[in-house]
Amino acid sequence: MKKIVFLILSIVSLATVSCKKFLNEIDPNRVNLNSYFKNQNDFDLAVSGAYNQLRGLYNNKSAWAMGEMRSDNTHYDYKSSDQAVATVNRNAIADFLDDKYNNQTPPKWNAAFGAISAVNIIIDHIDDIKLAEASRNSILGQAKFIRALAYFDLVRFYGGVPIYKRAPLTREETYIPRASAQEVYDFIIADASDAAAKLDATTFPQTGRATQGAALTLLGDVYLTLKKYDLAEKALKDVTKMGYSLYQNYSDAFEPGNKNGKESVFEIQFNTGLAVPQANTDASVYNFLPRMANTSIVTGVNYNNITTVGGFNTPTQDLIDAYENGDRRLDASIAIVEGTFNASDDFTASAVKSVVNYTPAPGKVGRPFPKKYLHAHTIGNQTNDNWPVYRYAEVLLLLAESLNEQGKSGEALPYLNAVRERAFGDATHNITSTDKTVLQAAILKERRVELAFENKRWLDLVRTGKAITVMTAFGVKQKAQYSYLLPGSYNVTENRLLFPIPNAEILLNEKLTQNPGY
Structure with missing residues (x-):
């Protein structure tokens, strides 16, 4: 939110004419958003800037601390002599001891709203110039995909958040209350649906930009989260018709030489051949x-x-x-x-x-x-690895889950077993049970090992209603193993299923309310 406020103040200062009537000259070096977008290249650059914001959302320290260390997948090396604020706060996320003052959870919030702010400026100004319909659709489709992706992250980690449909230009438009989680989900669905309608079908080799396949995968993931399994099935089945496939070897999906390849649905782009900010310098x-x-x-x-x-x-x-x-x-x-x-x-x-x-x-x-x-x-500390957001293997597992939840367990098996056959090299480990409960556990476990270290595990535990049970039992084992853990650690309650709204945002915006328990 702080980034939004800074941007808003900048926009206001750029767009407002001086009240001193005697000053009529316009500084030619002063950028004005109302006259910035002069051609398609200007919009393409702005879209690239919006993509850049996603780096801070999906692969910085808050991303894997909140998505993996919060779960039973990963932990940390304790060092008694290192009690720096950042270290202690990151460890607190894993131990369920974080509070509203924690300085390691706000970066996700800031990055998401940074992406939303960048996108809103594009959408607000898309009609400043005449664009070919195909170009306009591509720009809007990518922008709305990015905005939907950012809000999907926010609502799952923080609950309901303020919805900005356009770039706010006044204090009144900036400091608004939280929408309900359902209202945020409705907004995400609208954006993702519009993106899917406007974006071109996936073609190979991919460029790394959002495609129709990426938008439909996001939409399927959202519907699955909302337990709208029939709608998830429809969106995800469409993705299976777009030419994606699994690499023969699991490790090939992460090879830098296979970036944006046949298994990639959407990934965050990095390139060490460019300047340092383009290298993977944070989640390496x-x-x-x-x-x-x-x-x-x-x-x-x-x-x-x-x-x-x-x-x-x-x-x-x-x-x-x-x-x-x-x-x-x-x-x-x-x-x-x-x-x-x-x-x-x-x-x-x-x-x-x-x-x-x-x-x-x-x-x-x-x-x-x-x-x-x-x-x-x-x-x-500068690697060339992209960060996977969606891979085709996850599409298959999401589809298997949506089918199983509708009682179509037999139809779910081929999608689940396609992932397992790649993992084991043959069909000898295929799952054959069509019992819904058995398959629920099998799919959740399959997601755990297939998507390990891709920041999915904590969200999966919350989405499936397993977080409290699984993490409480895991905490018992952790405290028996590590003497440095405090007695109050791993006290996993309903309130802990969401992270606190950053306290700095509460102080900035008196209309924001804090999540229960913080």
């Missing part, structure tokens, strides 16, 4: 490694992540145990960095080993880390 594997003075053995690049980014999103044994014997996704998703921790809880690596049937060498400790984002690069 460096965050997920233990704190090391030299990461060379793991990454091939000498980088010190002790005082910067390391020690988070550590795969739990609970997640590792969720992979079945023979599931090739385990080795593709997680690896072990072997070495020793010193008295300061910093790590020295001696080898990287497979997680499958791993046993530590004498005198060594094996620490797991997410391997799926580890690929060759040349600059420390």
Whole structure:
């Protein structure tokens, strides 16, 4: 919201004519939004800027802290000497000890509203010039997809939020109350539906921009979340007719050489060949490694992540145990960095080993880390990995779930088993049960291992009504294992299913109300 206020004040200052009547000159160096959009290229640049905002929404530290560390998938390396505010607040998210003053959850809120603000300016000015119908549809379709995606993230993590249908230009338009969650969902559906109608069908190779397939996948995900399973089925079945397919090997879906490939539905774009902001500098594997003075053995690049980014999103044994014997996704998703921790809880690596049937060498400790984002690069903490938002494997699992929830369990099996056959290499591990309850558990588990480290697990637990039960039981195991956890940690209640509205936003906007329990 702070970004919105800054932008609004900037817009007002740009658009308002001075009240001093004697000053009639116009500064030629002063940008005015009412005259900025002069050709299609100006709109294309603005759309690219809106896409850029999504980087902070889906792959910064708040994204994986809230989407993965909040769940039973990952934890963190505790370091008693590191009690910096950011570290303590990030750990608090995992331990269910975060409050309205936590400084690690607001970045998601800020990034989402930054994207919404960027999109609204485009939509507000789309008729400033005459555009070819195809170009206009493409610009509006992409803009509305981005806005729907941002609001979908906001409503699931924070509940009802203010709805901005246009860029506010006054204080009255800026400081508005929260809409209900249902009103936000209705707005998302309208945007995603319009995007699907305006965007072109997916073609390969893809450009990385939103397509009709991406909009329909988002729409299917929204309908599934709202338990409108028949509508989810319709949207997702349309996606299966658009030419997407699974790579033969699971790991191929994450190879930089396969960016925006046949399994990609939508992903956040990064390119280390461009300037630093275009590199993946925040959600890279460096965050997920233990704190090391030299990461060379793991990454091939000498980088010190002790005082910067390391020690988070550590795969739990609970997640590792969720992979079945023979599931090739385990080795593709997680690896072990072997070495020793010193008295300061910093790590020295001696080898990287497979997680499958791993046993530590004498005198060594094996620490797991997410391997799926580890690929060759040349600059420390700057990787070339895109961040997956939707993959075709998820489309198949969403479709299987929507069918099963309608009692069409037999129809769900081929979609579920397509994902499993890729994982195991053949059909020997296919699921055959058509019992609805059995398949509910199987699909949820399949999503866990297929989409591990893609920031889906916490949302899945909340959406399926499993969060309190699963995380309470997980917390018991965690407190038995880690003596540093406080007695009040993992007190998972209904109020904890949403995150607090950032306190700074409450102070800025007196019409905002805080979520219960915070």
